[in-house]
Amino acid sequence: MTSTDVPRTAGTGRHETAQRLLDSSAMLSYDPATEVDWETPLDKDFHGASPEWSTLYGTSYWAEMSPEQQKELTRQEAASVASTGIWFEMILQQMVLRDFYAKDPTDPAFQWALTEIADECRHSIMFARGAEKLGAPPYRPRKLAVELGRIFKATAGGEAAYAAILVAEEVLDVMQRDWMRDERVVPFVRTINNIHVVEESRHMKFAREETREQLEGAGFLRRRINALVVAIASYFIVSSMINRDVYKHAGLDAKRALREAKANEHHKAMMRSSCAGLMEFLGSCGLLTRPALVFYKRANLI
Numbered sequence: 001m002t003s004t005d006v007p008r009t010a011g012t013g014r015h016e017t018a019q020r021l022l023d024s025s026a027m028l029s030y031d032p033a034t035e036v037d038w039e040t041p042l043d044k045d046f047h048g049a050s051p052e053w054s055t056l057y058g059t060s061y062w063a064e065m066s067p068e069q070q071k072e073l074t075r076q077e078a079a080s081v082a083s084t085g086i087w088f089e090m091i092l093q094q095m096v097l098r099d100f101y102a103k104d105p106t107d108p109a110f111q112w113a114l115t116e117i118a119d120e121c122r123h124s125i126m127f128a129r130g131a132e133k134l135g136a137p138p139y140r141p142r143k144l145a146v147e148l149g150r151i152f153k154a155t156a157g158g159e160a161a162y163a164a165i166l167v168a169e170e171v172l173d174v175m176q177r178d179w180m181r182d183e184r185v186v187p188f189v190r191t192i193n194n195i196h197v198v199e200e201s202r203h204m205k206f207a208r209e210e211t212r213e214q215l216e217g218a219g220f221l222r223r224r225i226n227a228l229v230v231a232i233a234s235y236f237i238v239s240s241m242i243n244r245d246v247y248k249h250a251g252l253d254a255k256r257a258l259r260e261a262k263a264n265e266h267h268k269a270m271m272r273s274s275c276a277g278l279m280e281f282l283g284s285c286g287l288l289t290r291p292a293l294v295f296y297k298r299a300n301l302i
Contacts, residue, residue, distance in 0.1 A: 017209045018108035021202045025115050030195045032126035037188045038133065044068070046186035048075030048134050050178045055242050058266030061257060069251065076246040078189060079136030081175070082127035084241045087141055088168045089120040091153040095161040112206060119199050130192050137249060141240040152233055159218065160226040162210040163287060164233040167278060169204050171238060171301075173197060174274035208281065215285055223286050230282075231292035238271070238299040268300040275301045 047070070054074050056062040062070065100113045131139070140146070156164065179185050180193035215223065247257035261267070279302050282288050288296075296302040 014109055014209055014213050015107070017206065018112040021112050021206055022108055022115060024202055025112075025119075025199075029119070029199060032122055032129075032192070032195055035195060036126065036130075036191050038129060040188070042133055042135060043186060044071065044075075046189075047071050047182075047184045048078030048189055049081070049175070049185060050074075050182045051184065053077075053175055053178065053267075053270060055261040055264060055267050056257060057264075059260040059264050061252070061260045065252075073246065073250040073252065075134045075186075076136055076250045077242055078179075079131035079134045080139040080243045080246050081172070081241050082131045082192075083136075083139040083243070084141065084237070085168075085172060086124045086127050087146075087149065087240070088237055089124050091149050092165050092168070093117050093120050094153045095156055095165070099157060099161065116203055116206065119203070123196060123199070126192055126195065130189060133188065134186075137245070139243040139245065141236075141243075145236045145240050148236055156229065156233075158226070159211050159214040159285070159287070160229045160233075162207045162214060163226070163230040163282065163285070164237070166204060166207040166211060166281075167230065167234040167301075168237045169200050169207065170278040171241075171271075171274060173200055173204065211285060224289050224291075227282075227287040227289040227292040228295075230287060231295035234301065235295040235299045238301060271300040272302060 051057055051070060051074055054062070054070070054077055056065075056073065065073070096113050096117055100110050103110050105111070141149070152164070176193035176197050180190045180197060182190070185193075218226075242261075244254065244258055247254040247261075279288065279296070288302075293302065
């Protein structure tokens with residue numbers, strides 16, 4: 001049977017989606033080693049991210065900072081987001097590998113899973129080189145997040161794995177769509193963001209399809225448990241994006257910066273607006289339960 005001959009079953013939509021994604025990947029993928037300008041020295045006249053996405057934008061501290069300090073902060077914050085992206089992409093790869101272990105390798109979904117893992121490997125190397133070029137240290141999530149991530153990657157499956165993947169990818173996607181279009185952002189970072197946005201759009205499509213597929217026939221208790229698991233994972237992913245050490249490395253008063261960042265309503269509003277579509281999707285899947293909402297609100301995602 002060819003893919004067009006397969007009877008319409010629960011898995012056919014997944015099969016067809018995976019084949020379309022494989023075709024798209026064959027037509028449009030990038031090699032960051034050659035696409036990104038790694039040779040030109042860092043131009044410090046540019047930001048590392050759109051200033052409006054800085055955790056201090058709109059605060060009194062931001063208004064007191066010189067343009068040079070503002071640019072350095074956005075470079076450190078962009079590097080921190082990239083480092084968090086590497087951490088989660090390593091979790092993602094292990095969850096996907098576990099999910100497809102010993103399954104049918106002729107299935108387009110199996111082949112797409114390996115394609116996605118290959119993409120994530122390239123992205124992680126690209127993010128690592130980008131953070132280094134931005135002049136940042138190796139930012140890592142706090143120890144609790146690392147250890148919880150270790151448990152999550154070893155145990156999460158089904159809709160818990162794919163919905164958490166979707167949250168991480170969608171939040172990054174909205175940020176990076178702004179950054180890649182912003183001429184104030186250093187050109188090599190804009191290229192990195194463009195590559196990631198194009199290739200992650202396929203990953204998000206598959207994660208949505210898998211989340212829906214895995215939830216078919218899920219009972220009330222399973223749905224509520226996994227709704228909470230996804231929300232907790234989302235909280236730790238999002239709260240790990242900006243390492244508190246970025247302020248020190250940007251030459252700021254770290255205590256004051258952290259205090260003003262935590263109270264920054266502008267940044268909270270940016271996060272909430274970026275996640276409107278994601279929250280609508282999770283709600284349509286029955287994953288926005290009352291306990292889950294507590295963690296999404298703490299992460300300023302809703």
